Ligand SMILES: Nc1ncnc2c1ncn2[C@@H]1O[C@H](COP(=O)(O)OP(=O)(O)O)[C@@H](O)[C@H]1O
């Protein structure tokens with residue numbers, strides 16, 4: 001059995017008569033990045049709050065385990081083993097970055113000496129040493145997020161919930177944050193990441209779940225999700241009409257474009273399928289002048305799965321890779 005950092009069965013939550021989570025299942029292996037992807041209002045923050053004990057699930061919810069602790073029976077043990085960086089910052093702007101860190105150390109009952117050591121190490125690790133003595137209100141958005149994560153790490157959590165950690169950040173700060181997240185995982189931490197950015201999930205997540213209409217509309221690796229959407233193909237272009245005709249004969253299931261001397265072969269874009277095409281061309285002694293792989297990207301998946309009606313039949317837009 002895999003070692004699961006988070007396991008939830010039939011997680012349900014309504015606010016009044018508004019159903020937000022309609023029985024979702026989650027299984028996050030330890031040491032991986034899991035991304036809960038969904039549009040605004042999908043229920044991402046609600047899920048984070050429940051899994052991190054800040055909010056109760058509805059009756060009828062199945063068992064939830066975080067770091068092996070039963071969330072209903074032992075919320076205290078769950079709380080002690082996790083870190084949460086909320087969608088809205090926990091940083092107190094009126095005090096300095098260092099004071100924010102020392103406050104966290106106090107909350108975790110570290111001794112003064114140990115608190116200073118941990119705070120100093122984390123400020124250094126997140127490139128905040130120079131800013132440490134300045135009021136946090138003067139920090140840039142990226143610095144505040146870094147301080148927020150540094151504060152989360154004071155308790156040495158095994159699972160970290162990051163709720164939209166890069167929303168509103170400029171591209172450079174976003175890439176910095178991605179690097180920080182990768183380093184956390186290298187250090188053995190499990191990251192539960194919510195995001196509205198498909199590229200972010202694509203970059204970071206081992207597995208992605210798309211939340212829509214209270215349910216997980218699709219779950220898998222980025223590659224698996226992309227394959228759910230039809231339309232991937234390899235396009236081969238030729239300048240020599242004879243080579244074009246031979247290739248059309250050598251390959252199966254091609255769509256011909258006689259005018260452009262181009263052939264389209266359906267393909268999931270995987271290495272295996274690509275190699276099969278190349279092998280057939282090679283065997284026939286033909287060389288294409290141009291080869292492009294067109295794979296649907298996560299945007300296509302997202303738009304196909306979320307929104308008013310859930311249809312996977314929409315034609316994906318083309319993405320030349
Ligand atoms: N405390 C609350 N009371 C009533 N409705 C809420 C409350 N919190 C969130 N909601 C509603 O629940 C839905 C999911 O919210 P949320 O979990 O914040 O979504 P997300 O984080 O994916 O944007 C939204 O429609 C939101 O308006």
Ligand SMILES: [Mg+2]
Nearest residue numbers: 044045046087
């Ligand atoms: Mg949210």
